[in-house]
């Protein structure tokens with residue numbers, strides 16, 4: 001079942017197309033990565049889903065229903081540009097946001113207390129936002145995003161501004177919410193996070209969707225039968241069809257295409273050239289797939 005469905009979405013800013021005929025299906029549960037270079041149209045799409053701006057044409061459905069203001073409580077949105085009231089105290093502010101999302105006073109106080117404890121910022125609850133460090137304020141904003149238990153959580157660059165320890169805390173909270181059934185839509189330029197966290201990805205480039213599918217399927221389709229081979233020593237006579245050769249720490253490594261041989265045949269052939277200390281298929285990283293897609297669109 002899908003939680004979000006987008007049909008033929010278009011948005012222009014004057015002469016500039018920010019989204020062109022974008023279709024997208026976000027499956028329920030799991031982490032959905034929304035990727036694309038700067039200016040591709042990701043934030044525009046996220047803002048339309050959050051009903052901050054309208055599309056020019058096309059439709060958005062949440063759990064099969066045309067998107068409407070009553071769906072705002074189903075969504076939690078952490079924008080890239082964070083927005084908190086600087087003069088307001090942490091706890092008061094979180095209770096205020098929780099009430100805005102429809103929680104009763106009692107529910108709001110209980111949930112806010114629980115989250116402050118969970119993210120270890122209880123000691124800061126009576127401080128004003130302007131007195132917090134950037135990372136601390138980010139944690140408060142994260143709590144404000146999830147306080148109403150949204151069914152879909154949209155996170156725009158959620159790890160920026162966090163040190164590695166706090167980024168890990170936020171990542172783990174995100175994964176816990178996913179385990180509980182929350183659908184997470186993650187927009188980020190950090191490809192290693194995409195690789196680690198996403199079950200499904202879509203990529204937008206110059207307002208068009210250029211890639212969409214389960215991460216494992218996309219990676220599988222991008223396999224090019226290239227193997228990375230490593231030899232002990234630095235004076236290995238490589239066959240001509242080897243490329244990307246490198247020498248590091250007394251090890252020679254290079255890539256070679258499988259062509260019609262089987263991996264075993266290739267390995268046997270390579271053993272004829274010297275002492276093989278590494279042999280593995282080179283599966284493109286999401287970063288490589290991303291760069292390739294952007295280049296294809298430039299041609």
Ligand SMILES: Nc1ncnc2c1ncn2[C@@H]1O[C@H](COP(=O)(O)OP(=O)(O)OP(=O)(O)O)[C@@H](O)[C@H]1O
Nearest residue numbers: 013016017018036037038039040041042043044045
């Ligand atoms: N309010 C606006 N008025 C005019 N142009 C806009 C407006 N908002 C966005 N744009 C333009 O629309 C395009 C898409 O912008 P958008 O912010 O959606 O990209 P993005 O993929 O989120 O980029 P980034 O990764 O840099 O955040 C860009 O060329 C941007 O300059």
